[in-house]
Amino acid sequence: MFLGALAEQLEDAAPRLRPEAIEQAGTCLLDALACAYGGREMPWVSQARSVAGSGDEAAIWAAGGRRSGLSDAVFANSVACHALLHEDTHAESRVHPGTVVIPAALAIGERLGSPLVDVLRAIVLGYEAIAQVAAAVLTDDFVARGWRASSVFGPFGAAAAVSSLLRLDPAATAHALGLAASSSAGICQWARDGTTEVFFQNAGACRAGLVAALLAREGATGAASAVEGIFGLRQAFGGARGGAGLPEVRLDRMAISATFFKAHPSCALTQEAIDAAQQLAAQGIEPDAVADASVHTSGAAARYPGCDNGTSLTTTISRQMSLQFAVAAALTDGALRPHRYSGPLDPRLAELAARTSVVVDPDADRAFPARRDARVTVRLTDGRTVSATNRDGVNPTAAAVAEKFRDYAAPVLGPDADDIVTTVRDPGSCSDTAELVARLR
Numbered sequence: 001m002f003l004g005a006l007a008e009q010l011e012d013a014a015p016r017l018r019p020e021a022i023e024q025a026g027t028c029l030l031d032a033l034a035c036a037y038g039g040r041e042m043p044w045v046s047q048a049r050s051v052a053g054s055g056d057e058a059a060i061w062a063a064g065g066r067r068s069g070l071s072d073a074v075f076a077n078s079v080a081c082h083a084l085l086h087e088d089t090h091a092e093s094r095v096h097p098g099t100v101v102i103p104a105a106l107a108i109g110e111r112l113g114s115p116l117v118d119v120l121r122a123i124v125l126g127y128e129a130i131a132q133v134a135a136a137v138l139t140d141d142f143v144a145r146g147w148r149a150s151s152v153f154g155p156f157g158a159a160a161a162v163s164s165l166l167r168l169d170p171a172a173t174a175h176a177l178g179l180a181a182s183s184s185a186g187i188c189q190w191a192r193d194g195t196t197e198v199f200f201q202n203a204g205a206c207r208a209g210l211v212a213a214l215l216a217r218e219g220a221t222g223a224a225s226a227v228e229g230i231f232g233l234r235q236a237f238g239g240a241r242g243g244a245g246l247p248e249v250r251l252d253r254m255a256i257s258a259t260f261f262k263a264h265p266s267c268a269l270t271q272e273a274i275d276a277a278q279q280l281a282a283q284g285i286e287p288d289a290v291a292d293a294s295v296h297t298s299g300a301a302a303r304y305p306g307c308d309n310g311t312s313l314t315t316t317i318s319r320q321m322s323l324q325f326a327v328a329a330a331l332t333d334g335a336l337r338p339h340r341y342s343g344p345l346d347p348r349l350a351e352l353a354a355r356t357s358v359v360v361d362p363d364a365d366r367a368f369p370a371r372r373d374a375r376v377t378v379r380l381t382d383g384r385t386v387s388a389t390n391r392d393g394v395n396p397t398a399a400a401v402a403e404k405f406r407d408y409a410a411p412v413l414g415p416d417a418d419d420i421v422t423t424v425r426d427p428g429s430c431s432d433t434a435e436l437v438a439r440l441r
Helices: 002-016 019-038 043-050 070-082 097-112 116-137 140-144 149-165 170-181 198-217 233-238 268-282 299-303 316-321 323-333 347-354 362-367 398-413 416-425 433-438
Strands: 290-297 356-360 375-380 385-389
Touching: 002 116, 002 149, 002 170, 019 070, 019 097, 019 116, 019 398, 019 416, 043 070, 043 198, 070 097, 070 198, 097 116, 097 149, 097 198, 097 433, 116 149, 116 233, 116 433, 140 233, 149 170, 149 198, 170 198, 268 290, 268 299, 268 323, 268 375, 268 385, 290 323, 299 356, 316 323, 323 347, 323 356, 347 356, 356 362, 398 416, 416 433
Parallel strands: 290 356
Antiparallel strands: 290 375, 375 385
16 A cells, blocks of 8 residues: 555664655745745734744744744644745645745644754755655645645645654554645645635645644544545545556655745746846836736646636735746746735736736746746837846755855744754754754743
């Protein structure tokens, strides 16, 4: 059975993970914490915290030392990690794994007093579980049916990470993954309606995966064939009957190593188009001089809900998802400025977005997800046509992620922000994750 094989492979891989995978997990941790601090005042974060009950089991980050029950704290922290749409992304699975794996892993690490190295190892395994299940389930029909990958596959990542920290054996881990499968959910209608459930979907997945692992520890069981069974995920979400190939966890290509970080608080599929538009802005292209523009990108980007939207831009999430808005804002300002996401829409920017189209580029389509390419072409009112393609290295480096954490967290943590970066970069120095979490006051 798929989940049983996955549980065994994850246990086998755990002690043999390469140092670079553990180091990348530390970068993912800093990125998730950066997003949580940066998004701490967003309304959906306040809403998630307001429904958290009393308790003293786990810290709610960037909340003045507030604590809550374990599952409520995990839910609130996951919402915060997702609050800005600035979180990490694994392109092949279409998932933002940091938003679902890291809050669960860090909360259990805090509860158990686990060494930070163990938490980072669990994070690697959680990212891998997401990728392996997604590889078995994701089909062309999946997105067309309206499912959201992060909230469908996310419970597996949280369950795998927590199972690792709880030291469940492969049989119990397989049950945790089977239980997690029944929590897979989340549709993308928010991309059309501009509503905010998008920020809570991953949190629901995170909490569900955590609870699944805790239930498995207590002896609860989950279907071993929850992925490939006749009523399993492949059929329910992907419309694919028949068995899935077995998972293949390879140390030389762990999913966490293919996870990238965003330069801009915008949909992951807009990042390269923004870079191309910024290059055009640097050439002195004036928005009023643009007769029309086009974004040439992969089919995955062009067809993802909300990405090809040049006219319905009244809400924050609709602007963050839109390729047209991203390009229009980058051409207008030379950057993506946070104030553009809220408040009244600048009429000039709206008109430029409406004059921008999205086109599937065959080369970019073939290259995705190994490469995420985009080209922006503008036709000027003087008859000239100019274009630019995104540069390599658009996505931030590990050093840039650490700086992102400092920028977002220092207003709250002060000098402790530097200390947290130092600790995460030297995880062997932290024998009790609760000590690290205590500094996330």
